[in-house]
Amino acid sequence: MVREPEDQDQLQSMVFAFFKEYRIARLLKQSNITKQAGVAVLDVFRAVFSLVFTQRSLNRWLKQSGGEGFGKDTVYRFLNSPRNNWRRFLLLLSAAVIQRISRLISDDRADVLIVDDSLFSRSRSKKVELLARVYDHVSHKFVRGFRMLTLGWSDGNSFVPLTFSLLSSENERNRLRGVEGSIDKRTCGYKRRKESMQKATDILFELLTQAQGMDITAKYLLFDSWFAHPATILRALKHSIHVVCMLKATPKVHYEYEGRRMTLKELYSALKKRRGRAKILASVMVTIGQDAKGNPVLVKIVFVRDRNRSSQWLALLSTDTNLSDDEVIRIYGKRWDIECFFKVSKSHLRLAKELQGRTYDQMFAHTTIVFARYIMLATAARNDQDLRTIGALFFDCCDELDDIRFVDDIRLLINLLISIMEATDVQNDTVIDMIVEQFISHLPNAIKEKLAA
Template sequence: MVSMIPNSDQGNQQQSRVTHFFKQAKIGTFLHQSNIHKEKGFSALVLVQFIFSLVLQGKNLYRTLESGRLPDAPEKDAVYDLMKRATYNWRNFLVLVSAHLIETYLQPLTDRDGVLIVDDSSYDRNRSKAVELLSRVKDHSTGAYFKGFRMLTLGWSDGATFLPLAFSLLSSRNEKNRFQEVNPNIDKRTVDYRRRQEALQKGTETLFTLLDDINPVKLGAKTLLFDSWFAYPSIIKRVVTQYPLDVVCMIKRSPKIHYTYEGESYTLNQLYQNVRKKRGRAKILASILVGLGSDEHGQEIQARIIFVRDRNRSKQWLAILTTNLDHTEEDAVRIYGKRWGH
């Protein structure tokens, strides 16, 4: 086995722990199930363990391979071929490994329900020039534009541990904002081609692609958490009707988003004006039961909106929505807090 660990008692112990973890996590099995294999030379398992050891040592892959200081290290072409092969399903590999670790090692440690978390973050590639679908994209948390991608991540958490399950790099849907287009020679039957097509979808649509890749029931997850960027009644309604999941999310103040209350349509600001607020310095100001629209059987989907004091601006408020009507106001706030635990 190729090792990046120095040849010493401490190094041998660390390498032994890495090898033991790879067996526990069934890395070899899941690589095979994700069609990740090599026809010749170092096996995919050896190469993945080599890269994993580099991360543990804080070493740069390119510099390590160029230095030639490790006579038993693989050639750089072997490593690069592993990472760029169009038929390898790395997302499926991540789903299988994470699900196995959650079911086998994390769930038995707690009786608390797990949650799924959707996170939209920036993936900066300002120094890149020729990366396919490299784009000028907007960071929705700051409003600034940068060169790179948005990275949509779906993960699992029990409030103490966070594990990523699946992710997707999103480009700009506006062709004028893209610096590079897709290589026209790529095989359209491959996983890589499907990922490139996915990169041009709306983030709200990709959310459901990621959810389709996992099994929430096996993961013990009953709730999906996300921030206000995804919090549209149509998205929330689709989640609760298509998956065995409740939704807890922050919702935005928008004049274009309406909720039903006592048979009338209201914006979030209008709803806040209709509720009776608690007196004093209460953290939870009020709550209200609203409708999000009807399901395919004509039944109205209901949700509870909880208005909470903004701890950064005491005179302002935020709104959290839960589709689980059994949640108390405190339950909804506590569960949403798991989104920030990672």
């Protein structure tokens, strides 16, 4: 269904405002994405960027709009260029957005970097460059496509994709197509192709290094059990960032506890569990290896009850041993932001569906544009939800989003408790104060600290 004209005007106004606010033309130039002939590169980029909001295919849009002075060949020539540094463009845009969001959050709030991979499906393709058989964790089958390894930033409210890599396969037998022989080896497009055939963990830290090189920092790095190996965790610590991750119970990985090397299942069996239906079953300090100086690396493992299978358990690891058990769980919960990002990108922003090109450069360029669309929507949502983005007056007057609202709810509960006691036989103010103090003392430390502030 095609959108109404007033909706189209509103969307176009949003796009133009976003391009102006973050100086998209300047970012394109800084990323060596410049015009080769005739049409301004910003016009072509804006046309592809806005395509999903028109709910039309490229061919239909070119016929109905007259192509705004260019044709289909111009668009494909723009996307197929191996000299365009799309990764730098996305990092520059993300850094600018995060810089603005960071002014709206307090220093003690845990912002995080999240890494995960998702299937970039090309199931019907045969001649796509570097097409490979990759394992789909959802269907548990090998399918045609790529692994889209993605690094993103989140403060718990807004998720910003930073950078990504479309991974083919390091195993040559799983690659259905090779690299086109005409690619100039001096271009960033050729480097992206070489990168796609490396190990995912090596690419992970290459992406992390590039993001930190743009002064994009966070307190914690989150990932799921597919990356949670001791070697990966120790390597992440060298990047001056703590890790919070899910662990997988495998017999090949051991943890040192009380002088013994144990698997995760053996470790869980050796611990004393909390009684009743407690969500947190146990927590323990273990050693996973040694740092560069030969010192043992101590980490915290928290065992929690699996809410989907009450008889089962899950294990979370944190290299920050000062975190409480509840805080480890709360921080890891922010990893869900990247799953929502994957869902929106595939279902609504037409990732891997809008253009069916065969070159690796085109897929990489279009994926970058999809990520930029999501960033625009994330900033618009933040502007609607957080009143402090309106101006200096709201910045000074409005509380921080979500965290403060939660504390206000606790204060309302305390006031309700007081009013109930006053309405009953408890008339002694000293007794009321004593009951309220005991109630507050049994709250988690994180809530007590907020109430004290």
